[in-house]
Amino acid sequence: MTTEVAHAPAENPWDNAIEQLDAVAGKMRIDPGMRDVLRHCKREFTVNFPVKMDDGSTRVFTGYRVHHNEARGPVKGGLRYSLNVSIDEVRALSMWMTWKCAVAGLPFGGAKGGVIVDPATLSVHELERLTRRFAAEISIIIGPDEDVPAPDMGTDAQVMAWFMDTYSMLHGHSTPASVTGKPVSIGGSSGRFEATGRGVLFVTQEACRARGVSLDGATVAVQGFGNVGSIAARLLSEAGAKVVALSDATGGIYDPDGLGDIAALLARPRERGLIPRERPGRSITNGALLELPVDILIPAALEGQIHGGNAARVQAPMIIEAANGPTTPEADRILAAKGTYVVPDIVANAGGVIVSYFEWVQDLQSFFWEEQEVNLRLERIIKRAFGEVAEIYDREHGTMREAAYMLAVGRVVEATEVRGIFP
Secondary structure: OOOOOOOOOOHHHHHHHHHHHHHHHHOOOOOOOHHHOOOOOOEEEEEEEEEEEEEEEEEEEEEEEEEEEEEOEEEEEEEEEEOOOHHHHHHHHHHHHHHEEEEEOOEEEEEEEEEEEEHHOOOHHHHHHHHHHHHHHHHHHHOOOOOEEEEEEOOHHHHHHHHHHHHHHHOOOOOOOOOOOHHHHOOOOOOOHHHHHHHHHHHHHHHHHHHHOOOOEEEEEEEEEHHHHHHHHHHHHOOOOEEEEEEEEEEEEEOOOOOOOHHHHHHOOOOOOOOOOOOEEEEEEEHHHHHHOOEEEEEOOOOEOOOOOEEEEEEEEEEEEEOOOOOOOHHHHHHHOOOEEEEEHHOOHHHHHHHHHHHHHHHOOOOOOOOHHHHHHHHHHHHHHHHHHHHHHHHHHOOOHHHHHHHHHHHHHHHHHHHOOOO
């Protein structure tokens, strides 16, 4: 499970998502009716469900599942367990998933879900009962041909195993393709655990090549030491970058000369999502990490971490968004004026959904690939997506986010127009 890194600022993520869409829709001169379709989530499901706790008491939890758009295929998106979960956060994340799948060329629309809970406060048995009850509650709108959940913040492969088993029991037969991010032993894909972090590596390599800078020796700061941030840090270090700063929910560590062997740091005893207690460097805050004088900044935590209040102090000339929505529209404008090169989340962290797509395909076929093949296919697809976005960026002279949105929104509009509006 991924541990949260910092509390997001007060900006509403749904407002930010709408503002990002509107800015590009205006440039693309999209028909007002079509824009209205894209500005709305197709389906929003709220459930309030009881869970029996270990002490015999009963607690009621609230969960959400939102489908933004299904013009390009079944919807796809993670399940988040966090106290910060809200309907507007889930709406925004589902919209961002629509664009992410479209940029990568995947036959999916966007979805997202979550439960308002701190999973760290639950026992394993309580977490299983919560997951199974939530799965049963939303089972009427999920399935291999309709909505395929995956892990996200606060959830992991074990949660997905419980989720898949519950869905299968409700339908009377095993249905591995109903979720992705499962253990390999029950239909998960090799390479899925590292997929998002590996995708961040591939995108960073392409961004450095596009900007004419060397990744070898480049200084990197990573906010977030959960699944995405820790793996991205390790892979970037192995590729020659010098990781100088890392952070988790409790704060960060920094050494301008480098933090050393990231793989060895990961191997030390630690709680999931947290940097080991025995750690190199000196302590810094999460806010200070974002403002370090590094070559590459990788926010891999919550949305809204780079905002109007701190964007002017961000010194990194390149930002690779490994988190969903880490930069607000106001911050985008400040960074663009400074000439900061920002590779947006819908490109940079698409590795997870790309390999989730591979897992879904493998489950449907009951034919599985070796990890080397998974990684090669991931590299080809995510680098192609980056190249298509970079081509628009070079032609339109805007920002990489605008270029990515133009590609994604254009593909969703095309699918909607080709399908038509029923009836």
